[in-house]
Amino acid sequence: MTTLSLMATRTWSRLPRRHVPVLATLLLLLVLYGVGVSQYRAFSNIQVIFNVFIDNGFLLVVAVGMTFVILTGGIDLSVGSVVAMTAMVSAFLLREGLPAALVLVIALLIGPTLGFLMGCVIHFFDIQPFIVTLAGMFFARGMCTFISGSSIPISDGFWTRMSQQRIGNPSGNFVSISVIIAFAVVAVAAYTLAYTRLGRNVYAIGGNPQSGLLMGLPVGRTRIAVYTISGLCAAIGGILLSFYTLSGAPLIAVGMELDVIAAVVIGGTVLTGGSGYVFGTVLGVLVLGVIQTLITFDGSLNSWWTKIVIGGLLFAFILLQRLIGIRYK
Amino acid sequence: MTGSHPVLTMTGISKSFPGVRALDNVDFRLFPGEVHALMGENGAGKSTLIKVLTGVYGTDRGIVTLDGEQVSFAGPMQATAAGVSTVYQEVNLCTNLSVAENIFIGREPRRLGAVRWGEMRRRARALLARLDLDIDVNAQLGSYSLAVQQMVAIARAIDIQARVLVLDEPTSSLDAGEVAQLFRVMRQLRDDGIAILFVTHFLDQVYGIADRITVLRNGQLVGEYATSELPQLSLVEKMIGKELRVLERLDEQPRRDPADGAAGTPLLDVRELGRRSAVAPFSLTIHEGEVVGLAGLLGSGRTEVARLLFGADRADHGSVRVNGSPTSLRTPVAAIGHGIGFCSENRRAEGIVTELSVRENIILALQAARGWLRPLPRRRQDELVERYVRALSIRPADPEIPVGNLSGGNQQKVLLARWLITEPRLLILDEPTRGIDIGAKTEIQRLVAELSDGGMAVLFVSAELEEVLRLSHKIAVMRDREMVAQLTNDQDVDADRIMQSIAAGAGHEGVPS
Amino acid sequence: MSNRTAGDRALTRHRLFWPVVVLVVLLAANTAYRPSFLSVQMRDGHLYGSLIDILRLSAPLILVALGMTLVIATGGIDLSVGSLCAISGAIACLYISRQPDQNSLGGVLTALALGLGVALVLGAWNGVLVAVIGIQPIIATLILMVAGRGLAQLITEGQILTINSDPYKAIGVGHLLTLPLAIFVALAAALLIAAVTRRTALGLIIESVGGNAQASRLAGIRSARITFLVYVISAACAAVAGFMITANVSSADGNAAGLWVELDAILAVVIGGTSLAGGRFSLSGTILGALLIQTLTTTVYAMNISPQTSLLFKAVVVIAVCLIQAPGFRARFARRRAPASAPAPVTEQPKEQVPA
Structure with missing residues (x-):
């Protein structure tokens, strides 16, 4: 009898509401694509989609890292600067004549190290992630100009090969190596979140950090780990960007953190933490990419419309999250 | 073993x-x-x-x-x-x-x-x-x-x-x-x-x-x-x-005389007030100087009734009369405007503002009622705060320390003081004695009795039947989010009787409807 | 523990002690580097000098940070202020550029009213999102932070809009009573906000809402109104700062005007001892924080370091100040330094939160 009364207290429907935002993003993406195809004949070419991936591969990787951070209820403002710093350091070291392999290793270590340090400050000294990663953002951007005030071109063989290598089918459609790397990162991240303790701890901490602590979860370690992961993803993103542009520029990727956060939110991850998927983030990045492509195709619209549209979409999705009542705190 | x-x-x-x-x-x-x-x-x-x-x-x-x-x-x-x-x-x-x-x-x-x-x-x-x-x-x-x-x-x-x-x-x-x-x-x-x-x-x-x-x-x-x-x-x-002196003394106090309550136009008269998925429509009257006890198990809808009457939650059903004239209690501001005060059962989350001082916490409701453009003069604040810190023996007696540093019982008294300086006609107390030590508990019980003698109406929500019985003129019993009985607190009523009401789910003296 | 050490502790634990120390150290370093740093000269009836420059240049930041203080005190945050600076500046410049006589005072005043009006509307938009719809502030204002830059560029059509209007220029570089006008504007705004919050009960109510929104609602505070109000105030402050920034260079650049000012403003507020969690706020602390940030920037310029590299120093200062103020850091530090007096670090924590 008691069991029955307990059953009756169940208030939510069985359909998980947390899936609604992701489904909405998917729908939006299909609509946007449909609009593109109906308006511009060239849009239906599969290469358009591939180009979205090619142009936004680095954004996708960085957004995956950000998804981890936001799932714990934190935020990482440093990613744009870390992307730039990684590209800058790579370009600088290559110009100094270091071997490509060594440069890769060094470049890939800087981001996670900074992320680790920021995570430590956030955890051990209990300072808001917003402030700490803001300092990290200043630091990384400052390092960029410290290395060089102007852009450094990359002429290294490995880099140019990675930049120009096309993987495609006989009909001429192709993707770059960056896209493959980006998808590998997505796959690893999705597996980590769904099937490892670290991933589950990320969700638990995003849901309720105090509970996590009392349940004996390694809250501090997890929190430091997500900022390290975000730093690593930003570093990979930086390398991909340097493949893409074949240079390191001190002022590249300024404000990128906003695009990344927007992509994650549009992808259905709740900014308070505890709910969201890497798959949603992929969709979010695609939405941004398709909008950019649409605006480019149109020709009459100026680049600032991208920002206005992204702002509008952010509003729509945040409102949606609010309406279906995703709030765990 | x-x-x-x-x-x-x-x-x-x-x-x-x-x-x-x-x-x-x-x-x-x-x-x-x-x-x-x-x-x-x-x-x-x-x-x-x-x-x-x-x-x-x-x-x-x-x-x-x-x-x-x-x-x-x-x-x-x-x-x-x-x-x-x-x-x-x-x-x-x-x-x-x-x-x-x-x-x-x-x-x-x-x-x-x-x-x-x-x-x-x-x-x-x-x-x-x-x-x-x-x-x-x-x-x-x-x-x-x-x-x-x-x-x-x-x-x-x-x-x-x-x-x-x-x-x-x-x-x-x-x-x-x-x-x-x-x-x-x-x-x-x-x-x-x-x-x-x-x-x-x-x-x-x-x-x-x-x-x-x-x-x-x-x-x-x-x-x-x-x-x-x-x-x-x-x-x-x-x-x-x-040696239980405090407890015994309180026990010696005679039960409240139910005849002291109910007379004339009720201060608050709600008919079929309800809110979907919170509490079924209920009717209740509260008179000046009357203490109405709200008994029932946890989750029976006690808190929901209290919140509806204060406008903390919005009723989607029923009508309200204050002093005979129809009105609605849609927000706390509206309820406060009718002279109603409310101490939430959730002291820390819904009561005190921990980092503000005792003084600021006490004047908060009065200041809110005046609006931010008409600040309470500092001298008046100090007067009021000093009077109530002494009257309720809030300890420590320094009104400038953050209220978060006080014990639970003293925080509860600060909340009471907050409402008392607004001179309410009806005070809704949701579990005011929960989780505080017995000394503070008896002080608060005595205070409720005094306030009621002074003409204030009190809706007293408590999980402890003895407390409800000791203080109330009238007892409303909740069960499964329904008001199942209203008992005049005379000699026939005791804890067993209330328990029976809760168990039976039917009013012995009828629910006015 | 003797009285003397207790007194010393009270001093070093005052929330503004370390920001003041850093400010003094910065000024001292400047003076050591360039002894003329502290000198102030009278030229053409105007005072000149590095200190005056710091005051003048920090005026927009002070304005934005003052508005931000109130927002943060309610437990919110306003990321859109930089975009609002750009929008209001762009609108004012656009209107003036369309005037036949750009020097007409009436035209400039209309331009200011237009810019301010639009900022108020956008502030109200933020306020509605946060207070009425109940969206988290950081997210709600992120919308306008992203879209606002686009709007500003839309207004200037992606160009840098140059104007030639003396009255407008005066907002940024004019003088009054030998001192730059901007200082008076910032001072007036500070006094106005101080009067509005501390002479009325607004300050208490903001702190109450920021400290515990639920409790405030049940005490009869119309929290939504107060929350709405602070976003409008913040937008108004940003608009004035936007006028100042564009007037400084007599041109509006939708992309660059007020860039990162939201971050500097948040920093100024945090350095000033107001918790990002809301509750108690300190306007004087915020002004000190803004001055500290501007002094740092000026120092870096004066030492011929590239402006972007100044970000490195800013990062160091941010971390240093935040660490010093963080109870967690102090506890560790104090424990290491004085293992015998173990109780101290724990007691100080609750008191830290409460400004004197």
């Missing part, structure tokens, strides 16, 4: 915090297969002792042994691994995760590092079946009631092969049926040889389930007793340490 060797001993435990000696040379032991109640007033050191045991705090001095071996846990995780599991008063789980995950997170079944979801769900189902809980292990925990969440927490604790299970006030958010279910589980675990350390404020529950009782007072050990050899009265004596 008890084996020859305790599974857990704590010897000579001392723990100090700045300015406070939280534990002073305390001994405690726990035998396998017993339910051992840890009793004490607020500030006695119960929670500190538990936190020392589970490794949240280190000790200044003293030895903890588990199975005869000295241990010192660096945190809850280590304690859990050694077989000491804790379930806290507030459910400390992650509501965004599934039921199964909440049971297993941190020690999920894995293969090659990958979480085995199927295995986890299967084991979760088996475990919950042992607790007689038939719920969907895939569903998000947040979609279930607090009681279910509490059971899931216990499922988590017992799965860890615990030898010592610490239950820190697990019953405070459960209704009678759920408590019974919990006790059944506790007895079963006890019979399996698990040692259970049980903390609660409900004396009846202690006598219902505990084998032995350890009493703490002011951080010191008063003693360890077999439950059967310790009468309730001596337990209370040992807990409060002052």
Whole structure:
């Protein structure tokens, strides 16, 4: 009898509401694509989609890292600067004549190290992630100009090969190596979140950090780990960007953190933490990419419309999250 | 009942915090297969002792042994691994995760590092079946009631092969049926040889389930007793340490004369007021100087009624008259405008603003009613605050310290002061005496009686029937989110009668409708 | 513990002690580097000098940070202020550029009213999102932070809009009573906000809402109104700062005007001892924080370090100040330094939160 009364207290429907935002993003993406195809004949070419991936591969990787951070209820403002710093350091070291392999290793270590340090400050000294990663953002951007005030071109063989290598089918459609790397990162991240303790701890901490602590979860370690992961993803993103542009520029990727956060939110991850998927983030990045492509195709619209549209979409999705009542705190 | 060797001993435990000696040379032991109640007033050191045991705090001095071996846990995780599991008063789980995950997170079944979801769900189902809980292990925990969440927490604790299970006030958010279910589980675990350390404020529950009782007072050990050899009265004596004088004096007070209440136009007259999925439509009148007690089990809709009458939640049904003229109570601001005040049961979350000073907390409601453009002159503030700090003997008496530094009882008095300076005509008190020490409790009870004698109407919500009976002219009984009876508090009415109403679900004197 | 050490502790634990120390150290370093740093000269009836420059240049930041203080005190945050600076500046410049006589005072005043009006509307938009719809502030204002830059560029059509209007220029570089006008504007705004919050009960109510929104609602405070109000105030402050920034260079650049000012403003507030969690706020602390940030920037310029590299120093200062103020850091530090007096670090924590 008691069991029955307990059953009756169940208030939510069985359909998980947390899936609604992701489904909405998917729908939006299909609509946007449909609009593109109906308006511009060239849009239906599969290469358009591939180009979205090619142009936004680095954004996708960085957004995956950000998804981890936001799932714990934190935020990482440093990613744009870390992307730039990684590209800058790579370009600088290559110009100094270091071997490509060594440069890769060094470049890939800087981001996670900074992320680790920021995570430590956030955890051990209990300072808001917003402030700490803001300092990290200043630091990384400052390092960029410290290395060089102007852009450094990359002429290294490995880099140019990675930049120009096309993987495609006989009909001429192709993707770059960056896209493959980006998808590998997505796959690893999705597996980590769904099937490892670290991933589950990320969700638990995003849901309720105090509970996590009392349940004996390694809250501090997890929190430091997500900022390290975000730093690593930003570093990979930086390398991909340097493949893409074949240079390191001190002022590249300024404000990128906003695009990344927007992509994650549009992808259905709740900014308070505890709910969201890497798959949603992929969709979010695609939405941004398709909008950019649409605006480019149109020709009459100026680049600032991208920002206005992204702002509008952010509003729509945040409102949606609010309406279906995703709030765990 | 008890084996020859305790599974857990704590010897000579001392723990100090700045300015406070939280534990002073305390001994405690726990035998396998017993339910051992840890009793004490607020500030006695119960929670500190538990936190020392589970490794949240280190000790200044003293030895903890588990199975005869000295241990010192660096945190809850280590304690859990050694077989000491804790379930806290507030459910400390992650509501965004599934039921199964909440049971297993941190020690999920894995293969090659990958979480085995199927295995986890299967084991979760088996475990919950042992607790007689038939719920969907895939569903998000947040979609279930607090009681279910509490059971899931216990499922988590017992799965860890615990030898010592610490239950820190697990019953405070459960209704009678759920408590019974919990006790059944506790007895079963006890019979399996698990040692259970049980903390609660409900004396009846202690006598219902505990084998032995350890009493703490002011951080010191008063003693360890077999439950059967310790009468309730001596337990209370040992807990409060002052020969019950206060309690007895209050008991000597005659019951309120019901004839003092109900006369003339009611101050508040609600008809068929209700709110979907919160409380079924009810009708109630409250007169000037009348104390209306609201009795019922936890979750019966008591708090919901109080919140509707204050406009904290919006009614979607029914009508309201204040002093005979129709109106509506859609927001707290509207209710305050009609001279209604409300102390929430959730003092910390919905009452005080911890970092503001006692003075600022006290003047808050009055200032809000005046609007921010008409600040209360500082001299007037000081006058009012000083008067009420003295009248309610709020301690410490310094009105400029942050209210968060005060004890629970004193915070409650600050809240009362906040409303008293607005000179309300009706004061709604939702569990004003919960979780505060007996001294402060009797002071608040006496205050309610005085206010009512002075003409103020009071709606008094309490889980303790004795308290309701002692103070009320009229008692409204709630059951399953319905007002099932309204009893005039005359000689025929006693705790049993109210219990009958709750159980029967039908009003003996009829529900006006 | 003797009285003397207790007194010292009270001093070093005052929330503004370390920001003041850093400010003094910065000024001292400047003076050591360039002894003329502290000198102030009278030229053409105007005072000149590095200190005056710091005051003048920090005016927009002070304005934005003052508005931000109130928002943060309610437990919110306003990321959109930088975009609002750009929008209001762009609108004012656009209107003036369309005037036949750009020097007409009436035209400039209309331009200011237009810019302010639009900022108020956008502030109200933020306020509605946060207070009425109940969206988290950081997210709600992120919308306008992203879209606002686009709007500003839309207004200037992606160009840098140059104007030639003396009255407008005066907002940025004009003088009054020998001192730059901007200082008076910032001072007036500070006094106005101080009067509005501390002479009325607005300050208490903001702190109450920020400290515990639920409790405030049940005490009869119309929290939504107060929350709405602070976002409008913040937008108004940003608009004035936007006028100042564009007037400084007599041109509006939708992309660059007010860039990162939201971050500097948040920093100024945090350095000033107001908790990002809301509750108690300190306007004087915020002004000190803004001055500290501007002094740092000026120092870096004066030492011929590239402006972007100044971000490195800013990062160091941010971390240093935040660490010093963080109870967690202090506790560790104090424990290491004085293991004998273990109680101290724990007691200080609750008191830290409460400004004197």
